[in-house]
Amino acid sequence: MCDAPLAVMTVAELRARGFGYPWVRTALHWGAITRVRRGLYARPWACRDLLLATAHGGTLACVSAARHLGLWVLDDATEVHVWLPSRHCYKHDGCECIEHWDDGRSGVGTMAPPVRQILRQILHCRGVEEFFVVLESALRQRRADAADLRWLRRHTNAAAREAIDLARQRMPTAASSPSFAGASATSA
Numbered sequence: 001m002c003d004a005p006l007a008v009m010t011v012a013e014l015r016a017r018g019f020g021y022p023w024v025r026t027a028l029h030w031g032a033i034t035r036v037r038r039g040l041y042a043r044p045w046a047c048r049d050l051l052l053a054t055a056h057g058g059t060l061a062c063v064s065a066a067r068h069l070g071l072w073v074l075d076d077a078t079e080v081h082v083w084l085p086s087r088h089c090y091k092h093d094g095c096e097c098i099e100h101w102d103d104g105r106s107g108v109g110t111m112a113p114p115v116r117q118i119l120r121q122i123l124h125c126r127g128v129e130e131f132f133v134v135l136e137s138a139l140r141q142r143r144a145d146a147a148d149l150r151w152l153r154r155h156t157n158a159a160a161r162e163a164i165d166l167a168r169q170r171m172p173t174a175a176s177s178p179s180f181a182g183a184s185a186t187s188a
């Protein structure tokens with residue numbers, strides 16, 4: 001997991017935390033931050049994938065976001081999956097980005113999407129096997145709960161619902177507990 005908080009911040013995110021232009025200017029001068037692109041700054045602990053995704057104009061998505069959060073991922077390709085707020089993106093060095101535009105981008109700025117949205121991105125981009133592996137990992141780490149499973153059931157397909165049932169069965173504790181029972185209530 002390389003989710004050091006606020007490793008990359010927009011000017012708006014900095015300002016909301018009380019870091020105005022004088023701070024940015026001094027921090028740049030001292031090397032406490034570097035400029036990713038106009039209006040976007042990185043702390044020294046920002047990981048490669050986050051730097052590339054934000055340089056591209058979005059934030060981490062799909063398997064890149066899952067890996068960044070410390071979830072188990074099968075995919076070990078170097079391409080970075082980027083969640084873009086619009087069709088607009090930026091060219092940058094070493095760009096091999098895979099773009100995602102699915103809606104519901106509530107996390108403004110550089111925050112990764114919610115885990116359930118990451119899971120849906122993985123389903124459509126990488127297929128149901130990868131979806132299952134990451135879902136199991138999310139349940140095991142308690143980063144997905146019954147409400148997330150219900151949302152996924154409503155917003156995915158039959159193959160995903162089968163994977164959700166299988167992942168729940170294989171969970172000895174949390175996900176098979178009564179509080180998760182409602183997750184299968186909307187089974188189609």
Ligand SMILES: [Zn+2]
Pocket residue numbers: 061062063081098100121122125126
């Ligand atoms: Zn993807």
Ligand SMILES: [Zn+2]
Pocket residue numbers: 002003047048049050067068
């Ligand atoms: Zn990372």
Ligand SMILES: [Zn+2]
Pocket residue numbers: 052055056090092094095096097
């Ligand atoms: Zn790129």
